[in-house]
Amino acid sequence: MSAHDPSISGWAFRPGSSERISARLDVSADWIFLTDPDDGLLLTKSAPLDVRLDQAAGAGPRNVYFADGWMFQTEDHQISILMQEPLPSRLLRHFEIFRLRLAAFIFLSLLSAFAAWSLAVPALVTVAVWLTPHAALSQIDKASIKSLDLTVFEESDLSADKQKDQKRVLKQLMLSVDANRPFTLIFREMPGMGANAAALPGGTIIVSDELVTRYGDDPTVIAGVLAHEMGHVVEQHGLKQLYRALTVYALITLVAGDVGPILENVLLEGQTLASLSYSRKHELSADRFAVDLLYKSGFSPEGLQRLFKDVEETDGENSWFATHPSSAERLKQIKEMADHRK
Amino acid sequence: METHEKFEFRGSAREWFGIWIVNLLLSIVTLGVYSAWAKVRSKKYFYQNTFVAGRNFDYHATGQQILIGRAIVVAALLVFALSAQFLPPLAAALLIAYVAVFPVLLVRSLRFDARNSSWSNVRFDFVGKLGQLYLLIFVYPVLSILTLYTTWPFVQRAIQRYGINNHRLGTTSFHFDSKIGPFYMAFLAAVGIVLVGVALVAGVIFGQITSTANEALFANPILLLNLFLSYLVILLAAAFASVVYQAIIRNHIFAHTKLGENKHGFVSTVKPLSLLWIAVSNLIVVLFSLGLMLPWATVRMQRYLAENSALVPNGSLDDFTGDVLTETNAIGDAYSDIEGIELELPV
Incomplete structure (x- = not known):
């Protein structure tokens, strides 16, 4: 120098x-x-x-x-x-430096973000599901039931005998499920939700009074509904949706940095809402699980078919709200599976 | 006779976009490893471009420090998750241990951040005592819950006192104290906004709050739509409330914070509605640009906050001195980073 x-x-x-x-x-x-x-x-x-x-x-x-x-x-x-x-x-x-070549970086970023989305997120979700202890699952169930009881559910009006009949159906199905977690069945009055059922990640299945009053004397229908809900539990759909929402939020904040007020809340909470539309695939998968389980435990899938036909007639095509596949679509799948067995 | 030295943010959205997109790309292709360096570059950019009285701030941590801290935290979480799977009693013990050491990590994190930040060549420092933090985290909130949150503003004031009074610029300490009234005003404003949201839901939409992770066999579209709207309205009301609260409390805290024996003062002139407008319009722009306008939104917010902050010097600004401190441990920092926990200091 x-x-x-x-x-x-x-x-x-x-x-x-x-x-x-x-x-x-x-x-x-x-x-x-x-x-x-x-x-x-x-x-x-x-x-x-x-x-x-x-x-x-x-x-x-x-x-x-x-x-x-x-x-x-x-x-x-x-x-x-x-x-x-x-x-x-x-x-x-x-x-x-802000130049045209940054456009290439933007493209590469979007591409790798997409790769992360389709590879990393499912992988992380799988690991998280695997790592979740059973004790945590039953805690989720307890807390969910409590908050649902507080907000939307009311106590069941069903007689003890009626409840016992449905529980017997569940017991029969459980014999053919290769899962070491116990299922429990509880009954609630669900105002405005019609004949309905829901499953929580820890194995609690909730059915509405209306479902039992309408189909309680027909074990094939009840077995269909319960088998479907058991599918959600065994395949851990609820837990996967929850983890998916959390993983996406964590990845975005880790990679993109601080996103500022309001947007942060929307990302975290909005993800949970967005995950509702993700359940389409899960519904069809739970249906497939149900048909298999019904055959194994000696029930006919015909009960589930009858239920979907009923729903189709009373509700019509409601698939505009994309949370659930249309009854027609589900009916078609079950028929195909049943035909395949013959 | 009083002069206001305004804070000034000299960065630009264009320049920050370049740094941000490169950070993003490298973070993804290195499977997250680079994100430690990305964090340092982001902080450096915003600190170095923020000036007051013609002198800038700076950030001195290295990517390596952050990465080591994050790795240890991830390892600790993994050990917990694995023991929860295979050895539940150990997991329970670990959980208690983690909760118990959390304040230790938080103090370390605050000290790490302070010591790695500087203004005009003088490093900040944090000298908070651990015992007080245990009270703040485990005792005061419980007392507040016992009074049905009616004493929450007292907890907030205690947090601000702890955070600000324990910060130093070099050897010069910050001082904050205030009456409780303004904290109650801000608290009531926030509660009011949430109540408006709740009333809206209860009155217009018929209100029910949904729970996650349940699978209905049939979705009743009307019910789901109502749940969705209720949830959204409550969510937005809570977010609005938090922004308005931050704005009110920031102005108040700046006005009651003094630096050193000279009592240099601070002024914040943030308007709740302006801040809300920026936050909401930022949200919309970012969502519609698929996130690509996020750098623009961040710079816009930073510039607004800087323009509405000022230092009121009372004497020379050349007299601050401090040792050149080094703080090598970023574990606390990583923990608060990953868990998203912050002591909400309005800096």
Whole structure:
């Protein structure tokens, strides 16, 4: 390096002091000097190897740290060349500059985000489901029932005999399920929800009073409904949806950074809402599980078919709200499976 | 005679976009490893471009520190998950241990962040005592619940006192204290907004709050739509309430915070409705651009907050001194990062 290198002007700070002194940085072969530009007095000097140029992000001021703790700050970006900044940190800044080639980065980002979405999320969800202890599942069940009882459900009006009949159907189905978790059946009045049933991740199945009053004397229908709900439990659909929502949120905040107020809430809570529309696949899968289980335990899938026909006639085509596949679609699948068995 | 030294954010959305998209790409292709360095670059960009009295802030942690901290936290969580699967009693013991050490990690995290931040060449520091934090986390909230949250503003004030009074710029300490009234005003404003949301749901939509993870055999479309709308309205009301609360409390806290024996003052002139407008319009723009406008939204928010903050110097700003501190342990930092827990300090 020659003695004619241009000097760089900026500000100097004593070690640990907030006082800003105007200063000049000069580089010679053996030393880097920091001097006061007014009187030319030497502030400090260090050997080039002991002087550190910080890693800046963006085009803001650059800091230079001397061995004895002095700091020099400048807006002059010639400092990068003068201090022979290593290639990797220059390269990173180079690529970050807003140019047309960033379009390629955007494309690559979207592509890899899509890959992460379709590969990493399901993988993480699978691991999380596998790691969830049974104790946690039954806790989820208890808490869910409590909050549902508080908000939408009412106590069941069914007689003890009626309840016992349905539980007998469940017991028969359980004989053919290769799952080491126990299922429990509970009854609730569900105002406004008609003949309905729901499954919780820990194996609790809730059926509405109306389902039992309408179909309680027909074990094939009840068996169909229960087998379907057992499918949700065994295949862990509810848990998967929950974890999916949490995983997506965690990945977004980890990779994209702080997203700011409101959006943060929408991402976390909205994910749970969005996961409702994901259950289409799960419904069809639970139906397939049900048909298999019904055959194994000596029930006919004809009960489930009859139920869907009923629903189709009373409700019509309601698939506009995409949470559930249409009854016709489900009916078709069950018929195909039944035909296949013959 | 009083001069206001306004905070100024000199970054631009264009420049931040470049840094952000490269961060994003490298984070994904390295399966998240680069995200530690990405965090450092993000913080550096926003700190280095924020100026007050012509001098900027800076962030000094390294990606390596953050990565090691994160790795240890992930390992600890994994050990917990595995023991929950195979050795439940150990998991229960671990859970109690983790909860018990949480304040230790939080103090470390606050200290790590403070010591790796600087203004005008002087590092910040955090000197909070652990015992007080245990009270803040485990005792005060319980007392507040016992009074049905009516004493929640007292908890909030205690948190702010703890957070601000234990921060130092070099060796110079910050001081904050205030009457309880303004905390109650902000609290009531927030509660009011949530109540409006609840009333809206109860009156217009018929209100029921859904529970996650249940699978109905048949979806009743009307019921589901109602549940969906109720949920959305409550969610938005709560988010609005939190933004308005932050704005009110930020102004109040800035006005009652002093720095050092000179009593340098602070002013925040954030308007709740403006902040709400920025947050809501940011949300819409980000959603409709599939997230690509997020850098623009972040810079917009940062600029608004900076423009509405000022330092009121009372004497020279050249007299701050501090040691050059190094804090090598980022475990606490990673923990609060991953769990998304923050002591809500309005800095």
